[in-house]
Amino acid sequence: xxxxxxxxxxxxxxxxxxxxxxxxxxxxxxxxxxxxxxxxxxxxxxxxxxxxxxxxxxxxxxxxxxxxxxxxxxxxxxxxxxxxxxxxxxxxxxxxxxxxxxxxxxxxxxxxxxxxxxxxxxxxxxxxxxxxxxxxxxxxxxxxxxxxxxxxxxxxxxxxxxxxxxxxxxxxxxxxxxxxxxxxxxxxxxxxxxxxxxxxxxxxxxxxxxxxxxxxxxxxxxxxxxxxxxxxxxxxxxxxxxxxxxxxxxxxxxxxxxxxxxxxxxxxxxxxxxxxxxxxxxxxxxxxxxxxxxxxxxxxxxxxxxxxxxxxxxxxxxxxxxxxxxxxxxxxxxxxxxxxxxxxxxxxxxxxxxxxxxxxxxxxxxxxxxxxxxxxxxxxxxxxxxxxxxxxxxxxxxxxxxxxxxxxxxxxxxxxxxxxxxxxxxxxxxxxxxxxxxxxxxxxxxxxxxxxxxxxxxxxxxxxxx
Numbered sequence: 001x002x003x004x005x006x007x008x009x010x011x012x013x014x015x016x017x018x019x020x021x022x023x024x025x026x027x028x029x030x031x032x033x034x035x036x037x038x039x040x041x042x043x044x045x046x047x048x049x050x051x052x053x054x055x056x057x058x059x060x061x062x063x064x065x066x067x068x069x070x071x072x073x074x075x076x077x078x079x080x081x082x083x084x085x086x087x088x089x090x091x092x093x094x095x096x097x098x099x100x101x102x103x104x105x106x107x108x109x110x111x112x113x114x115x116x117x118x119x120x121x122x123x124x125x126x127x128x129x130x131x132x133x134x135x136x137x138x139x140x141x142x143x144x145x146x147x148x149x150x151x152x153x154x155x156x157x158x159x160x161x162x163x164x165x166x167x168x169x170x171x172x173x174x175x176x177x178x179x180x181x182x183x184x185x186x187x188x189x190x191x192x193x194x195x196x197x198x199x200x201x202x203x204x205x206x207x208x209x210x211x212x213x214x215x216x217x218x219x220x221x222x223x224x225x226x227x228x229x230x231x232x233x234x235x236x237x238x239x240x241x242x243x244x245x246x247x248x249x250x251x252x253x254x255x256x257x258x259x260x261x262x263x264x265x266x267x268x269x270x271x272x273x274x275x276x277x278x279x280x281x282x283x284x285x286x287x288x289x290x291x292x293x294x295x296x297x298x299x300x301x302x303x304x305x306x307x308x309x310x311x312x313x314x315x316x317x318x319x320x321x322x323x324x325x326x327x328x329x330x331x332x333x334x335x336x337x338x339x340x341x342x343x344x345x346x347x348x349x350x351x352x353x354x355x356x357x358x359x360x361x362x363x364x365x366x367x368x369x370x371x372x373x374x375x376x377x378x379x380x381x382x383x384x385x386x387x388x389x390x391x392x393x394x395x396x397x398x399x400x401x402x403x404x405x406x407x408x409x410x411x412x413x414x415x416x417x418x419x420x421x422x423x424x425x426x427x428x429x430x431x432x433x434x435x436x437x438x439x440x441x442x443x444x445x446x447x448x449x450x451x452x453x454x455x456x457x458x459x460x461x462x463x464x465x466x
Contacts, residue, residue, distance in 0.1 A: 013348075026064045026223075027067075029233065032069040032204075034078055034093065038272035039278060043257075044224075045066065067114070080189070105394075105401070107393075122183070126206070140185030143175070155230060182203045184201055186199040224255070256298055258291070259302065260302045265302065285394060286311045293356050316360075320382070325382070331397055338384070359389065365381050366385070427459070
């Protein structure tokens, strides 16, 4: 089956047809590094990590570019407030973003270019746009003339005559208030680079058009980003690139937000949840499950209750995997192919919720096989589960998550020793037929957050939902 994706520009789901057979090129708008990431930031990288993994599973050679915006108004403002160099703030937060991506199991991009490393490419693009009559210089700023590009606003489906885009600070000399800045004239104390139009710094939109051109050429397959980037950022990217002569992106794919109390998660709203703090309280693989399993175009309303539900659901999968591994005496390898129903769901606009339902169905089938003492069938189901989880980056037996297991090994061993002592007391009570004491011990353990399961080889404990 052909992979199908919702294309924002077409406002419908389209069959994916690569520009180069067997290859897929993806440009994702990455971090603006004025601050450390919250889980809303990381969701975008995680959604596109799953898309990338699915293309790779389907046999495509994937080139994945994720940029870093390391200079903008907010970074400069923080530099002044904190009396620190702008580049120190940017690099510190760039590291925080990469730590967050890595913690949640995102594969590194093919290339991760920084805006400030591509000023020559930006100058070349501005020069070409000025020569073609699509841009002009005024007071050291370079603006894009939106009326020179008839297709402007087609992505966001807006009317130019109804658009209001006020000038930013220092953006003087515009012919039309809706024209946007590609280059901003230097101000005292701000970082700047030399250009034919004087010293200044990049505008937000120009950098992505220039970097996409450098790393993916004049045409590429997919441009991605958060839904909030459709306008003005992606709209302005299109205008610059196409007016310059590029075909630019064939498909536009946008992920939805993580919200709190119905509002987009944002530092300006004071409702952000930093990844660095979240991983102290929740296992990173559970966070990945929580953020990665809803459909990428669906909003996620953040709550601890929803996270606990995700933790419980993933624990059921892990519990099945552990029981089969114990019965088999070794960890079965992943199947070479995922079940057809899983593949069908993933091909249909990356339908992870439907694909996840296939995983849970397979887990139930595997548990039934265990109950029937059908080791061969249980192992086969585990192999399928591992293959499916691997595509989603959620296989707990993958080497990436080994460190997570190692970090908890010592604590688990200590808890296991203590719980075994209590379970021995319960078994002693059962042996002397003191059922009241045995039940009381079990109930106390359950109140402590443990689930006790009596098996043919003796009692087994696992952590229950928080």
